[in-house]
Amino acid sequence: xxxxxxxxxxxxxxxxxxxxxxxxxxxxxxxxxxxxxxxxxxxxxxxxxxxxxxxxxxxxxxxxxxxxxxxxxxxxxxxxxxxxxxxxxxxxxxxxxxxxxxxxxxxxxxxxxxxxxxxxxxxxxxxxxxxxxxxxxxxxxxxxxxxxxxxxxxxxxxxxxxxxxxxxxxxxxxxxxxxxxxxxxxxxxxxxxxxxxxxxxxxxxxxxxxxxxxxxxxxxxxxxxxxxxxxxxxxxxxxxxxxxxxxxxxxxxxxxxxxxxxxxxxxxxxxxxxxxxxxxxxxxxxxxxxxxxxxxxxxxxxxxxxxxxxxxxxxxxxxxxxxxxxxxxxxxxxxxxxxxxxxxxxxxxxxxxxxxxxxxxxxxxxxxxxxxxxxxxxxxxxxxxxxxxxxxxxxxxxxxxxxxxxxxxxxxxxxxxxxxxxxxxxxxxxxxxxxxxxxxxxxxxxxxxxxxxxxxxxxxxxxxxxxxxxxxxxxxxxxxxxx
Ligand code: TRP
Numbered sequence: 001x002x003x004x005x006x007x008x009x010x011x012x013x014x015x016x017x018x019x020x021x022x023x024x025x026x027x028x029x030x031x032x033x034x035x036x037x038x039x040x041x042x043x044x045x046x047x048x049x050x051x052x053x054x055x056x057x058x059x060x061x062x063x064x065x066x067x068x069x070x071x072x073x074x075x076x077x078x079x080x081x082x083x084x085x086x087x088x089x090x091x092x093x094x095x096x097x098x099x100x101x102x103x104x105x106x107x108x109x110x111x112x113x114x115x116x117x118x119x120x121x122x123x124x125x126x127x128x129x130x131x132x133x134x135x136x137x138x139x140x141x142x143x144x145x146x147x148x149x150x151x152x153x154x155x156x157x158x159x160x161x162x163x164x165x166x167x168x169x170x171x172x173x174x175x176x177x178x179x180x181x182x183x184x185x186x187x188x189x190x191x192x193x194x195x196x197x198x199x200x201x202x203x204x205x206x207x208x209x210x211x212x213x214x215x216x217x218x219x220x221x222x223x224x225x226x227x228x229x230x231x232x233x234x235x236x237x238x239x240x241x242x243x244x245x246x247x248x249x250x251x252x253x254x255x256x257x258x259x260x261x262x263x264x265x266x267x268x269x270x271x272x273x274x275x276x277x278x279x280x281x282x283x284x285x286x287x288x289x290x291x292x293x294x295x296x297x298x299x300x301x302x303x304x305x306x307x308x309x310x311x312x313x314x315x316x317x318x319x320x321x322x323x324x325x326x327x328x329x330x331x332x333x334x335x336x337x338x339x340x341x342x343x344x345x346x347x348x349x350x351x352x353x354x355x356x357x358x359x360x361x362x363x364x365x366x367x368x369x370x371x372x373x374x375x376x377x378x379x380x381x382x383x384x385x386x387x388x389x390x391x392x393x394x395x396x397x398x399x400x401x402x403x404x405x406x407x408x409x410x411x412x413x414x415x416x417x418x419x420x421x422x423x424x425x426x427x428x429x430x431x432x433x434x435x436x437x438x439x440x441x442x443x444x445x446x447x448x449x450x451x452x453x454x455x456x457x458x459x460x461x462x463x464x465x466x467x468x469x470x471x472x473x474x475x476x477x478x479x480x481x482x483x
Contacts, residue, residue: 004341006073009171010249013026016176017248018260023179023325024240025265026186028114031231031319034043034269034293035276037225038288042217043209047270049223053230054262057439060431061398063258064405067417069245070254071409075337076100076239079147079246080404087410096400100239103393105353108330109360110385112163115323116155116365117295120145122316123155130312132298135285138296146368156365160358163327167335168350171247181323182321187401189318190268196311202282203274209287210273223457227443232390233265235326237397239333246336254418266458268322275315279305294319331357360385391447395440402440406433425473434467 011017038046071086072079076097084093096184124130124141132138146152166174197203236243248257274299280287283301298315302308331353338349363371367380374380379387406413406429415425438460445451 004078007246007336007340008073009247011247012172012174013176013180014252014321016172017244017252018257018264019179019183020175020259020325020329021235021241021244021257021261021421022264023183024235024244024329025233025261025326026183026268027233027322027326028111028118028319029229029326030265030269031199031272031322032114033229033289034233035273036290036293037229038210038273039293040290041219041222042214043287044211044213045215046219046222046226047210047273048213048225049218050229051266053227053439054234056264056431057227057436058230058234059258059262060428061231061401062234062241062262063254063418063428063438064401064414064432065236065241066245066248066254066258067405067414068132068401069242070248070250071413071417073246074340075246076242077337078135078341079242083409083413084404087408089408093400093404093408096397096404097239097242099393099400100237100242100397101222101337103241103397104238104330104333105357105394106385107389108327109357110382111323111327111330112156112159112357112361113152113365113368113382115159115320115327116152116157117145118316118319118323119158120155121295122313122320125299125309125312125316128309131303131451132300133303135289135296135300137293138300141299142292142295149366149369152365152368153362156361157322157358159324159327160354160361162324163331164350164354164357164430166324166328167331168347170346171332174305175332177480178328179325182325186268186318186321189314189321190271190275192312193318196307197275197278200278200305202278202280204469205273205281209277209281210270220457224443224446227439228390228395231394233269234262235329237401238330238389238396240329243333243336244329255424266380271461279335297459313395339377339382362449387447392444395444395447399437399444402432402436406437417448430468430471434464435472438463451463 011020047265068083069079072082074082077094078097079096080097081091121130130138130141132141166178168174197206231237248254276294277287279301280297283304283391285301287296289297299312302312302315305311331350335349335355336344338344338353339346344352364382364385367374367382371381376384418425418428420428442451442457442460
């Protein structure tokens, strides 16, 4: 295959990348998944581990991904091939680019279904369709919403069309322009939600639930779930951040932008928790009610509260906006690849990908009605897409990113791209070489069920210690050689 030229497209505004990447990372993961996972895994202890994972694994891997994108200036496939060759390595490393691109596509094909729930609930909230007097009643509404494939398909199709329309318009006129008003809008809506929660009467209980640390609740599954979620919530290993990084101007600091994005993502997740749990507690509901938390418990809580109807509209609008800014990032890699490597006009590429996406997402959508028993090993199409991406492809992709940035590329290349002072660079390099790969490997093996009951996370700590000592000794030896 002939080499393609590096892309020349750059974000227009100073905040272009930060807004778009924050838009990518802030999504259903923050507002839907994080609260219910926190509920299921018992609150504060889970939150603490999650924060540690973001800082220790998420941030370094995100820096690596942005660096790969910016150095390679292209879609994941082209960018990785280019940077690997630049360091005198095989272009076959771009296999990780292929996997990332496929992963983003697969995530989107089930993400539009959940995003479709959000938009349909927005519609129900506006038209007064969320009336029930028990959680069971709300569950019935949820089931009914899923039961008719034409109804559910309508909403996911709507999300698909909106996503493709934005991406088809281009990086600056489509993506950047839309996030420039959607992200501030999101913050305003979240602020409204929190003020409301403050007056709900359950704020103290919600706050305590999120931040009270109970070491007893720190179980193995909670730790593994927190690590996996750190990847998902930051949109890592699926081509989104890498492709956005390809448009990052050379003078912007990768370290600083990454910290900003990770901080915003974390703040939104915590704020979503602070907005949701008080309302749940104020109405005496169970925080551990799983994926239905915001679609069943929350609407019921709103129904019992003053101004609940209005706030409900704000909530589901916020959810829809957050989902849309994430959706566009998942497909940008594929569209950029068709555009750059195959010279297909962006608009045409977007609609072409959109049609394929629509077909796959329809299969995922049917998992909730007519295709509920099209299962393989007990998993529906929807479950498989989720499992393959979140539990296998994302960890593998993260591992690839870490290996590429830590070992495959020449040290000077990475160093130059990151522009960190030498102490910070050494720390980053240690993390990306040993901490991240090990953590990822553990999550991966656990997903496959290969860790067994006797597994102890202390093994990981021991291996890291050996690596640290080895690295320091090796560093000394090379220094001595050099002098
Ligand atoms: N990070 C988003 C969220 O929290 C989801 C997301 C966006 C994503 N882009 C992604 C997940 C790419 C995986 C891969 O909802």
